[in-house]
Amino acid sequence: MPGQYQTITEDLRRLIAAGNWRACEQLPPELKLALLYRVSLPTLRSTLDLLQAERAVEKFHGRGSFVRRPGERTIHDSARHTTDQPTVLCSALRASVEVRWVKASGKVASLLQVRADSLLTEYEYVGFVDTSVRSMARLYVPRKVARLRRPETPLSPWGDNVRKLLTAGVHVASSVERVTSRLPSTEEREVFRSIAPVLAVERTSMNVTGQVAEGTILLLPGDRAEVVFTAQTRVEVLEEGG
Structure with missing residues (x-):
């Protein structure tokens, strides 16, 4: 649902900004996050895709999602x-x-x-x-x-x-x-x-x-x-x- 999607994205943004995960640190596995937020894996992955497009995280195939270094260009x-x-x-x-x-x-x-x-x-x-x-x-x-x-x-x-x-x-x-x-x-x-x-x-x-x-x-x-x-x-x- 759109409400769930927006809530999860905003919450992960807030946690990253607050330093719960530092630059280059790995986020919890997708399955664990999906269970935590009580959503399907496709919904959780769409959220991570949005955070990646915003340059907040970087996804590595087979390894997971990591917090991106700020301002790296x-x-x-x-x-x-x-x-x-x-x-x-x-x-x-x-x-x-x-x-x-x-x-x-x-x-x-x-x-x-x-x-x-x-x-x-x-x-x-x-x-x-x-x-x-x-x-x-x-x-x-x-x-x-x-x-x-x-x-x-x-x-x-x-x-x-x-x-x-x-x-x-x-x-x-x-x-x-x-x-x-x-x-x-x-x-x-x-x-x-x-x-x-x-x-x-x-x-x-x-x-x-x-x-x-x-x-x-x-x-x-x-x-x-x-x-x-x-x-x-x-x-x-x-x-x-x-």
Whole structure:
């Protein structure tokens, strides 16, 4: 019932705010909470989903629900310096990478402006803070453009290690980034442990002839990410003669 749902949510909010469970501390199991509030498991889980959307708790598959650190948000700026600025101590963002050969299909073929089934090198980057996934990027380079080695650490969640390798042999003349917001897929909800909208950044980099040298699809959880774009304008000082 709506009344029960609202009462449970407000009570759990109050208990978390009062410090009954500290940051990163696990809440009681769902079954125990359902019995305590005398509601069904689906009702209790809907309540926890709402608290997760409000960034009060974080749900981990197979482990339970934990109180989220307040104010924890990962900032990605356009200079590709990625920092984590929580209100409490938190470990630094780290990244892992998997490299594989794939064939271009659908959206990726359109992004890179290549024929379907063209051979690509795919770099899949996943950025973490502790066990929380903060970014997932797939970077593609056509095999006909360059054959790159595995990037060295430290890894950038944006795939900048690959871009540096690429620019060593290919002159990247321009890049275009397109940012959209959308609801997460089932897979993305599981990966980010959140039902909040995701920020999707599509980037294409072109060489001097206009050929796409690299394309990236970056996904960020909208409730834990902030993207800052900074533009610098070159100012030329003109001296008047005479």
